[in-house]
Amino acid sequence: MKKILWSALVALVSLSGCSDCNTQDVKSAPSFDEVLTSRRSIRNYDATKTISEAEVRDLMLATQDAPSWANQQPTRYYVAISPEKVAAVQDMVGGNKDRIKNAPVLIVSTFERGKSGFFQGNQTNEVGDGWGAYDNGLSNCYLILKARAMGFDTLIMGIRDADQLRELFAIPDNETIMAVIALGYRAEEPTRPGRKVLDEIVKFF
Numbered sequence: 001m002k003k004i005l006w007s008a009l010v011a012l013v014s015l016s017g018c019s020d021c022n023t024q025d026v027k028s029a030p031s032f033d034e035v036l037t038s039r040r041s042i043r044n045y046d047a048t049k050t051i052s053e054a055e056v057r058d059l060m061l062a063t064q065d066a067p068s069w070a071n072q073q074p075t076r077y078y079v080a081i082s083p084e085k086v087a088a089v090q091d092m093v094g095g096n097k098d099r100i101k102n103a104p105v106l107i108v109s110t111f112e113r114g115k116s117g118f119f120q121g122n123q124t125n126e127v128g129d130g131w132g133a134y135d136n137g138l139s140n141c142y143l144i145l146k147a148r149a150m151g152f153d154t155l156i157m158g159i160r161d162a163d164q165l166r167e168l169f170a171i172p173d174n175e176t177i178m179a180v181i182a183l184g185y186r187a188e189e190p191t192r193p194g195r196k197v198l199d200e201i202v203k204f205f
């Protein structure tokens with residue numbers, strides 16, 4: 001009897017620890033390095049795949065872990081996810097339009113001026129609102145890396161019409177409009193654009 005019970009226990013443990021049985025469809029989370037190296041600017045999206053508002057909310061939660069000047073959190077996001085708003089934003093990104101035509105979500109990123117880089121209303125140093133742009137870029141970086149970790153792809157677009165976007169989303173005047181970020185699924189594997197040699201960008205002293 002003891003032997004039977006023991007065999008049953010061993011079978012149970014080995015089943016629950018089985019790493020490759022019945023898991024063909026279950027993808028394990030990518031490592032941090034895999035997220036970094038597989039993220040690319042994607043300019044061709046899979047038209048058959050959609051992204052839900054709940055998924056975008058998960059993505060946005062991750063951006064809230066980004067650091068910012070004195071925790072000012074100056075970044076704001078305006079998410080086009082309805083077909084009408086997505087179509088409208090597609091017309092506001094100039095020559096990028098064709099590149100993002102099948103991306104199901106387009107995200108406008110802004111930052112509130114006079115927050116990061118300021119103390120009691122006074123500019124702290126020569127960078128001024130540049131610190132808001134800095135914080136915005138950090139937040140966007142969390143966004144694009146978390147997106148990759150979730151299996152999504154992105155394209156940051158600096159070519160966009162700020163005036164039209166401001167009107168479409170009623171973006172307040174005290175916010176500077178930065179990038180529009182396309183979110184979707186890659187339709188083809190991208191190539192990695194070349195990078196400068198390390199010693200060109202890093203100096204050790």
Ligand SMILES: Cc1cc2nc3c(=O)[nH]c(=O)nc-3n(C[C@H](O)[C@H](O)[C@H](O)COP(=O)(O)O)c2cc1C
Binds near residue numbers: 192
């Ligand atoms: C601030 C910023 C603005 C960009 N604007 C555009 C854009 O308007 N259109 C575009 O196709 N790519 C744009 N890109 C993507 C860059 O071209 C891309 O990041 C670069 O070539 C490196 O490629 P990778 O992202 O695949 O590593 C932008 C990237 C950044 C960070």
